[in-house]
Amino acid sequence: MIRRSLRSQPCSPARIKTAVILAAGKGVRFAPLSQFIPKELLPLGRMPVLGWLIREVVNAGVSEVILVSAPSKRPLERYFRFLAKKYGLKKAIVVHQEEPRGTADALLKAQEHLGQRPFLVYYCDDLWLGEPSRTQQLQEAYAEVGRPICAVVRIDDRQLLSRLGVIKIGREKRPGLYTVERLVEKPKRKPPSNLALVSGMILEPSIFGAVEEVIQRFSSKREVFISNVLNHLCRTTTIYALELEGEWVDAGTNERYLFAFVQMALADPAVGEEFREYLQDVIQRNPKGLGF
Template structure:
């Protein structure tokens, strides 16, 4: 059992959402509707249900609409009734998702914390609960993994696994956004990770990539080379909403679970297939 349980979740929501432009110049992508609720509402509701006590939303200038929704709708509807604290904080000077995580780590009281992305949702069993259970059982950093098809490989960090570690797998490294022919694995690192002190220290040492940004995937790859990092295979279905085709598929999937489409299964399948990226 770990000495410290995970009480805090860090959710980076500072991205510009350029792939969803021009609408994202006015409406943050995290507020795009999925069924009855926007994307971010689904994410935070899952965290609250999993038992998270503090949610740190790492944002950026130009997202006043997101702040307003959080304060006026999300907190009263989901967080306050459950006694969950929500903090909206501005990302610090380090760019990239690694910088957002470093900013959020300042609000975790030196404890391990969960990172999930503000534009990804899961249909099915809770990925947050699965990651928290993995850490509760092992006390190690835990990474959410889902099996993806060839079309999704170039959009994901792909994990190289080294065999079983109890009910989990040992992650030996991550290749960021490879071509499908470059990797044998189809296990994508999506949805989140439990960050402990060792992984956080590695992230602080991680240099920027060629684009000048610091990435969690780079820190994970380095840390996994010398320390145990576990992969938790999720039973749920992953959806990213940061691209038009991903958002379209996510909307259909969530709307169907909420009974909103009123369409026969074959027509829903057609809509989903039409939203898929063309080869």
């Protein structure tokens, strides 16, 4: 059984040193609050999503982080620089996506800083609880297959699946590791599986040619996403999906954010037990809750 906590464990030497964090979106699901504070700075327990994410990648051996931000998110960039100093990052680079043109365009903004090495990519919509961490699991799987790989989670809630990218499984290399035949973004009908893309993937520099090609193909669309690029690549390149072990913490909507806050607070070694007792006391005193 996996112990789901925020304690970190030693990891094998990192094979990938660079992570790209995509955080240029407007956070429309969190409006109007996101008009005044970037959603990436909303606290989940003791820290915002960005804080937990930097902690995760550093503990897995990452020493260079590129934050793709927006010109309006100066507070987020100041916090990022604070985290870079706190965790001793060798490189902490901020680049801007001037207009919200989707995650594929956002990834292009980081290209010049990546060189010819594989790199990790994350969004700031979710986190992962469990040991080994999401980043460690991706590192190990990439060492095994040497191909682009994305994190997936098994979801039985059809309504939740309908707002995510869902993979069609090709072949199973081993339990929990699959090739991706295609990807369906926000399936309106029956999804091809119950394995949905979540934040966390390892990509290679060769992806940028495909990014530019897909952006050109979808030039009439305002936004083009990495999932569009992955779906395009599946036709010519082997892409893997890794079903993560542990517990998904989804903070992508207002409602899920509330659940995520509780998950992170309960998992935090510093406050988890006290917070659990507090929740139990509140529920006992108000079993049906109190209205506003």
